[in-house]
Amino acid sequence: MAKDNTDIWTMKGLKWSILVASCFFFACSQPASESKEEQLPTDSMTVVNGVERTELALLMRKMYDEMALVKDSIKEGFTVKTNFLNEFKRIQTAHATEPEKIDATYKAMADAFLINYELFESSQGEQAKAFNSMLQNCLVCHENKCPGPVKAIKKLRIKP
Numbered sequence: 760m761a762k763d764n765t766d767i768w769t770m771k772g773l774k775w776s777i778l779v780a781s782c783f784f785f786a787c788s789q790p791a792s793e794s795k796e797e798q799l800p801t802d803s804m805t806v807v808n809g810v811e812r813t814e815l816a817l818l819m820r821k822m823y824d825e826m827a828l829v830k831d832s833i834k835e836g837f838t839v840k841t842n843f844l845n846e847f848k849r850i851q852t853a854h855a856t857e858p859e860k861i862d863a864t865y866k867a868m869a870d871a872f873l874i875n876y877e878l879f880e881s882s883q884g885e886q887a888k889a890f891n892s893m894l895q896n897c898l899v900c901h902e903n904k905c906p907g908p909v910k911a912i913k914k915l916r917i918k919p
């Protein structure tokens with residue numbers, strides 16, 4: 760890829776462009792989401808930018824935003840110390856937009872993700888490798904359950 764562009768992309772502007780862009784391409788499948796909204800229970804819902812979001816969607820959004828920051832820091836050569844494991848464990852229990860997606864397969868993939876997230880948090884050196892392995896677990900679940908954000912998640916990979 761063009762090396763001269765990397766500076767622009769690693770600067771703070773990137774974080775904002777991620778936040779802005781994330782409003783557009785993050786639904787599991789964009790067109791279907793509108794028609795479902797009315798059937799959802801309201802107690803586990805929060806309104807963000809005029810769009811109602813479930814607890815799981817908000818948690819996922821946070822995971823994405825945090826992992827984008829982590830990626831930038833690792834790329835810039837920093838050693839990253841995060842402490843999100845307990846919070847991210849909520850992917851096992853948080854209410855989802857489509858609760859039928861939370862089946863045994865989801866739970867197994869969520870376990871695998873959390874194991875890899877823990878490995879990343881405890882990694883000494885080789886952080887990029889541990890980060891990419893953890894990200895692979897985001898992708899496995901997304902390819903199965905929620906393909907919308909796959910492209911965006913792939914962009915978080917740290918290239919060697």
Ligand code: HEC
Pocket residue numbers: 785786787813814815816817819820822823826850854855856857860865866868869870872894896897898900901904905908912
């Ligand atoms: C075990 C399965 C699973 C794993 C692991 C997983 N996701 Fe998700 N993700 C989902 C599901 C299901 C949704 C839909 C949530 C909803 O709409 O309630 C979702 C939604 C999202 C969204 C869209 C949120 C929104 O604004 O609507 C993003 C972004 C996302 N995930 C990123 C990630 C990232 C980054 C990781 C890894 C750090 C990850 N996910 C790991 C299943 C998973």
